[in-house]
Amino acid sequence: MTLKECKTGMSVRVENIGDSLLKERLMTMGLIPGTTVKVLRSAPLGDPMAIGIRSYNLAMRREDADKIVVTQVG
Amino acid sequence: MATMATDNNIIRVALTGNPNTGKSTIFNEITGARQKIGNWPGVTVDKKEGHVTFEGKHIQVIDLPGTYSVNARSPEEKIVIDYLQEAQLDLVVDVIDSSNIERNLFLTVQLLEKGIPLMLDLNMQDEAKRRGIKIDVKKLEKKLGFPVLLTVARDGKSIKNLLNVFTSVSMESYGPSEDLQAHIAKIQEIENSGLTGMDLQEAIIKQRYAFIDEILGEVAEFSSVGSTLTEKLDSVLANGVLALPLFLAILYAVFQITFEWIGQPIADALEEVITGDFTEWVAGALEGAQVADWMQALILDGIIGGVGSVIIFVPLIFMLFFCLSFLDGTGYMARVAFIMDPIMRRAGLSGKSVMPLMMGFGCGVPSIMGARALDNEKDRILSILAAPFLTCGAKLPIMALFAAMFFPDNAANVVFAMYIVGVVMAIVSTKLLTAAKYKDETATFLLELPPYRMPDMKTVLLETWDKGKGYLVKAGTIIFVGCVLIWFLGAFNMDGMVEEQSESFLASIGAVVGAIFTFHGFGNWEAGAAVISGILAKESVVSTIGVLYGLPDISAEAEDAVETAEALSATGMAAAFTSLSALAFMVFSQIYTPCVTALGTIKKETNSWKMMFFAAGYMFALAWVVSLIVYQGGKLLGFE
Numbered sequence: 001m002t003l004k005e006c007k008t009g010m011s012v013r014v015e016n017i018g019d020s021l022l023k024e025r026l027m028t029m030g031l032i033p034g035t036t037v038k039v040l041r042s043a044p045l046g047d048p049m050a051i052g053i054r055s056y057n058l059a060m061r062r063e064d065a066d067k068i069v070v071t072q073v074g
Numbered sequence: 075m076a077t078m079a080t081d082n083n084i085i086r087v088a089l090t091g092n093p094n095t096g097k098s099t100i101f102n103e104i105t106g107a108r109q110k111i112g113n114w115p116g117v118t119v120d121k122k123e124g125h126v127t128f129e130g131k132h133i134q135v136i137d138l139p140g141t142y143s144v145n146a147r148s149p150e151e152k153i154v155i156d157y158l159q160e161a162q163l164d165l166v167v168d169v170i171d172s173s174n175i176e177r178n179l180f181l182t183v184q185l186l187e188k189g190i191p192l193m194l195d196l197n198m199q200d201e202a203k204r205r206g207i208k209i210d211v212k213k214l215e216k217k218l219g220f221p222v223l224l225t226v227a228r229d230g231k232s233i234k235n236l237l238n239v240f241t242s243v244s245m246e247s248y249g250p251s252e253d254l255q256a257h258i259a260k261i262q263e264i265e266n267s268g269l270t271g272m273d274l275q276e277a278i279i280k281q282r283y284a285f286i287d288e289i290l291g292e293v294a295e296f297s298s299v300g301s302t303l304t305e306k307l308d309s310v311l312a313n314g315v316l317a318l319p320l321f322l323a324i325l326y327a328v329f330q331i332t333f334e335w336i337g338q339p340i341a342d343a344l345e346e347v348i349t350g351d352f353t354e355w356v357a358g359a360l361e362g363a364q365v366a367d368w369m370q371a372l373i374l375d376g377i378i379g380g381v382g383s384v385i386i387f388v389p390l391i392f393m394l395f396f397c398l399s400f401l402d403g404t405g406y407m408a409r410v411a412f413i414m415d416p417i418m419r420r421a422g423l424s425g426k427s428v429m430p431l432m433m434g435f436g437c438g439v440p441s442i443m444g445a446r447a448l449d450n451e452k453d454r455i456l457s458i459l460a461a462p463f464l465t466c467g468a469k470l471p472i473m474a475l476f477a478a479m480f481f482p483d484n485a486a487n488v489v490f491a492m493y494i495v496g497v498v499m500a501i502v503s504t505k506l507l508t509a510a511k512y513k514d515e516t517a518t519f520l521l522e523l524p525p526y527r528m529p530d531m532k533t534v535l536l537e538t539w540d541k542g543k544g545y546l547v548k549a550g551t552i553i554f555v556g557c558v559l560i561w562f563l564g565a566f567n568m569d570g571m572v573e574e575q576s577e578s579f580l581a582s583i584g585a586v587v588g589a590i591f592t593f594h595g596f597g598n599w600e601a602g603a604a605v606i607s608g609i610l611a612k613e614s615v616v617s618t619i620g621v622l623y624g625l626p627d628i629s630a631e632a633e634d635a636v637e638t639a640e641a642l643s644a645t646g647m648a649a650a651f652t653s654l655s656a657l658a659f660m661v662f663s664q665i666y667t668p669c670v671t672a673l674g675t676i677k678k679e680t681n682s683w684k685m686m687f688f689a690a691g692y693m694f695a696l697a698w699v700v701s702l703i704v705y706q707g708g709k710l711l712g713f714e
Contacts, residue, residue, distance in 0.1 A: 017276075019272070021518060022518055022520055023272060023276075024145070024147075024272065024275050024279075025142075025147075025518070025520055026520065027275070027276060027279040027280075028142055028143045028145070028180060028279060029142060029177060029520065029522075030176060030177045030180065030283065032276075032279060032280055032283055033280075035283075040305075040308075041308065041309070041312065041313040042313070043312065043313070043317075043412050043413045043415065043416070044313065044314060044315065044317045044318050044413055045413070045416045045417070046416070047415070047416050048412060048415050048416075048519060048521075050308075050312065050412065050523055054174070054176040054177050055173065055174050055175075055176060055177075055205070055207070055296075056174040056177060056522060056523075056524075057304075057308075057522070057523040057524075058520065058521070058522055058523065059408075059411075059412045059415075059519070059520070059521040059522075059523055060519065060520055060521075061415070061519050064518075064519075064520075
């Protein structure tokens with residue numbers, strides 16, 4: 001599944017970032033294959049979404065999250 | 075160009091680090107008011123330098139822009155890496171948010187790879203403790219080979235510790251540890267492995283995080299704690315049904331503080347002093363000194379009028395920036411971007427530009443300056459060029475007067491429609507500019523949501539002061555010259571000073587300008603002159619109309635619009651406009667060239683004359699076209 005499809009509260013492991021313009025920035029911010037990510041919440045209008053990663057919170061748009069392949073860990 | 079450390083008595087220190095690490099707070103606490111904020115050459119990124127004398131030693135500190143990496147992809151990243159590689163520095167301090175050390179160390183490791191010796195400042199110790207993060211300083215020093223210091227940004231002891239280190243540490247006694255050398259060797263191996271492009275970047279970034287994980291595995295302990303204050307606040311402020319109403323309430327409060335409760339009353343009081351007592355006092359003095367009439371008029375109407383129009387905006391700017399800096403310091407501005415992103419994205423703007431743009435309904439000047447808070451050049455320029463389209467407090471009297479005079483039964487609806495015209499034009503213009511100039515730049519949105527914090531008041535006040543001062547000094551000069559010029563045009567003609575404005579250069583130019591509105595239904599010289607004086611200040615449109623139609627004493631206040639309209643109905647103005655051409659004039663006034671104050675601010679904020687003249691010409695052209703469509707379209711539909 002992709003990060004976009006994850007429900008609030010899920011913990012997932014990143015498998016693949018997918019090719020996008022954001023790829024390098026995402027990896028620089030600590031989102032690389034193997035990283036565990038927690039889905040925190042969606043903005044009131046459903047987009048963007050906030051994730052917890054490496055002890056900080058990061059917001060990204062759903063269309064970008066849709067390129068990130070993850071597997072559930074908890 | 076980098077500064078060279080030629081003077082051995084001065085200690086040169088640079089602060090670098092991620093955004094939201096308390097780096098600027100440390101800078102402000104160290105240097106206080108002894109700082110200078112300029113621009114890095116060629117870009118609108120603040121260059122902050124300051125100095126302090128500690129135990130007889132002179133220390134110069136530069137606060138580099140906060141960045142997550144130094145890949146030189148953004149102007150900020152390029153500034154940081156160029157400066158650190160070129161400048162002769164005694165010490166580079168890498169300020170790290172200890173509660174978020176993993177990601178913060180990415181920049182650290184990248185800088186160390188490039189051979190830049192660093193002192194690590196593990197800041198925000200209090201926050202790290204609350205989040206159950208414990209770091210062994212000695213082990214970290216040994217692991218990297220470079221010195222490490224613990225601080226809490228705002229406490230005096232931490233600042234004193236830092237200053238002690240600045241004056242005593244000698245970086246020559248430090249060098250990369252074996253572990254760090256091994257990491258650098260691995261990076262070089264990857265670089266020589268034949269990988270290219272994104273694959274190479276991916277491999278390098280993975281190696282960096284692998285090294286960071288290795289370090290933290292040895293030196294840090296993470297114990298779990300319950301849900302933090304930030305999570306509790308975010309469940310209300312960034313999530314759920316209350317988030318948007320709460321945002322609107324905060325926005326409303328900022329607007330009220332700036333334009334109703336504090337800022338505007340002070341501005342009004344200042345204006346009264348300047349145009350009243352002060353002008354009278356100067357007039358008396360000039361009369362006494364038997365100064366020539368034209369000189370008196372120049373000083374009273376031109377210079378004092380010009381300076382006055384600069385000064386009365388200062389309280390608004392101070393109040394707005396106090397509020398914006400404060401909210402930014404709490405971390406709330408990131409949430410505003412978060413919750414507003416879907417709406418603003420449709421308009422072609424960034425979520426963060428909501429707050430500054432809303433101020434455009436009060437005044438365009440603070441609104442344009444507010445764009446500084448945005449992350450990149452494209453968002454800043456688009457926000458700056460969108461702000462002037464909104465109906466500011468000075469455009470309102472024009473709308474109120476014309477609506478009362480030509481649409482007496484529907485005045486409120488017509489005024490409201492003009493607000494909508496402004497918003498729609500801001501969006502249309504943003505789309506046009508994006509298509510023309512930024513079509514290759516895909517909008518990206520990746521935003522850190524920092525923990526909520528109590529803002530550092532010293533930082534808030536220094537930022538506010540800097541904005542106010544920057545406006546006075548840089549924008550003020552342009553505004554002043556513009557005001558004197560327009561005053562001159564209104565007071566003189568080829569034969570010298572005139573009694574009646576209708577004989578001045580302004581009137582002659584008005585006739586020419588009026589001619590270009592022939593197909594708009596208001597091709598008379600009075601309307602032309604009003605349009606020109608509106609470039610001085612939108613407030614002047616109504617008063618110019620009053621003067622030109624022989625009623626110089628009419629009120630230019632929006633709340634007196636009905637009476638003013640009644641008075642003017644008895645003059646030639648009633649015949650000069652039809653309802654339709656009045657509507658076209660309102661639409662034109664809503665959209666055309668902003669006032670000189672706003673233009674001066676655009677010049678200051680974009681650091682570009684070209685951008686200022688572009689804004690002036692482009693908005694005039696856009697207004698001309700749209701109001702032509704309104705008039706001709708209305709005629710086609712059978713309105714008059």
